Amino acid sequence: MSAQPFFTFTPVFLPLRGLAFQWPDDIETRLTELKKAIDNMLADIREAFERDDADENGGDNEPGTLVIDESGTLDASTFEGRLENVETLRFTNNVTANADHFPNVSDIVLGNGATLVNLGNEQTVTALEGSRGGEGEPLTLQEAGEQVNIVTDFAGRGGHGDPQETLELVVEPTSEELEAPYQYEFGTLTLSGNGAVSYEDTGRGFKEIDASSLTGGLTFSGNTYVWEQVALEEGADTLNMAGRSNYHSADYITGFDASEDTLDVISGEYGRVEVIEPDVDNWDTEALIDAEQQAATLSAQHDGAYVAFETDDSTYIFADTQGRIPGQVSDGDFEIKLVGTTGLTDILAAEGTL
Ligand SMILES: [Ca+2]
Numbered sequence: 321m322s323a324q325p326f327f328t329f330t331p332v333f334l335p336l337r338g339l340a341f342q343w344p345d346d347i348e349t350r351l352t353e354l355k356k357a358i359d360n361m362l363a364d365i366r367e368a369f370e371r372d373d374a375d376e377n378g379g380d381n382e383p384g385t386l387v388i389d390e391s392g393t394l395d396a397s398t399f400e401g402r403l404e405n406v407e408t409l410r411f412t413n414n415v416t417a418n419a420d421h422f423p424n425v426s427d428i429v430l431g432n433g434a435t436l437v438n439l440g441n442e443q444t445v446t447a448l449e450g451s452r453g454g455e456g457e458p459l460t461l462q463e464a465g466e467q468v469n470i471v472t473d474f475a476g477r478g479g480h481g482d483p484q485e486t487l488e489l490v491v492e493p494t495s496e497e498l499e500a501p502y503q504y505e506f507g508t509l510t511l512s513g514n515g516a517v518s519y520e521d522t523g524r525g526f527k528e529i530d531a532s533s534l535t536g537g538l539t540f541s542g543n544t545y546v547w548e549q550v551a552l553e554e555g556a557d558t559l560n561m562a563g564r565s566n567y568h569s570a571d572y573i574t575g576f577d578a579s580e581d582t583l584d585v586i587s588g589e590y591g592r593v594e595v596i597e598p599d600v601d602n603w604d605t606e607a608l609i610d611a612e613q614q615a616a617t618l619s620a621q622h623d624g625a626y627v628a629f630e631t632d633d634s635t636y637i638f639a640d641t642q643g644r645i646p647g648q649v650s651d652g653d654f655e656i657k658l659v660g661t662t663g664l665t666d667i668l669a670a671e672g673t674l
């Protein structure tokens with residue numbers, strides 16, 4: 321609501337519809353006419369207040385939403401004096417904005433990508449548009465907090481996203497001094513919504529990538545030296561993990577569904593996948609190491625081919641990609657764990673690849 325006194329609203333006093341009537345003799349008629357006039361006046365006041373509220377919200381009728389139509393790099397003055405009771409900021413154009421200028425805003429809605437600096441842990445970014453065939457702006461985050469929450473809402477609430485439309489997400493490494501031996505920020509990237517997201521780790525190093533509520537599908541390229549835990553669910557997801565997951569910090573992928581998802585190392589791009597079936601009753605650490613050594617031996621015999629084996633509840637894919645010594649695993653050898661995925665080795669044994 322405006323801080324202005326209401327008498328500044330021109331529509332309130334100008335019309336006073338109905339007051340300029342002829343005074344009839346009958347008192348009841350007079351009262352009815354007067355009541356009508358007062359009702360009209362109240363309606364005008366209400367309308368004026370509503371219009372003023374809408375103006376404050378940039379023409380948007382949603383309470384608590386401020387729409388910003390400016391484009392380019394925004395400074396503090398864009399937001400000064402406009403953020404009272406604002407929970408949602410909606411940018412209609414591509415902008416560079418610093419979240420330090422709106423720390424109490426919980427939802428940031430983007431009509432055409434953005435570069436957001438200093439995004440806070442409690443702030444959620446919703447992208448209403450992605451890119452199609454290289455057309456469209458990415459969402460770039462600089463100096464983002466440990467928890468990053470991104471939602472895609474390409475076709476409106478409850479709608480379905482265009483499969484050709486993808487939000488290109490870039491999260492730059494922070495300039496923060498990190499304590500040795502850690503070279504990465506870690507933290508969690510949470511993705512949800514109906515639109516596809518493409519994310520390649522270029523040094524930011526999220527430890528958890530939770531795409532379990534992203535129905536639009538994730539295309540993910542991980543970080544070699546981070547033990548990533550990726551949660552997938554509905555949606556056609558694509559994982560580019562060759563050279564990005566190793567025995568030292570083997571990534572865990574939960575929810576991989578061979579019928580809809582793609583994993584580069586078993587796609588045929590790298591040749592036929594070999595399968596071993598270790599004879600194990602109890603999958604303890606020793607049994608796992610033994611299976612990994614068998615996989616290393618077979619991989620070495622096949623020029624570093626990918627080898628898959630299933631444990632009691634998961635699938636491992638291994639490749640002797642570093643220091644080819646049969647039967648020995650080294651930190652830099654490829655390994656990935658598909659947590660909860662079973663039955664995949666049967667398909668690979670029959671077909672060699674997916
Ligand atoms: Ca999936």
Ligand SMILES: [Ca+2]
Pocket residue numbers: 542543544545546547548564565566569570571
């Ligand atoms: Ca990794």
Ligand SMILES: [Ca+2]
Pocket residue numbers: 616640641642643644645648649650653
């Ligand atoms: Ca090796």
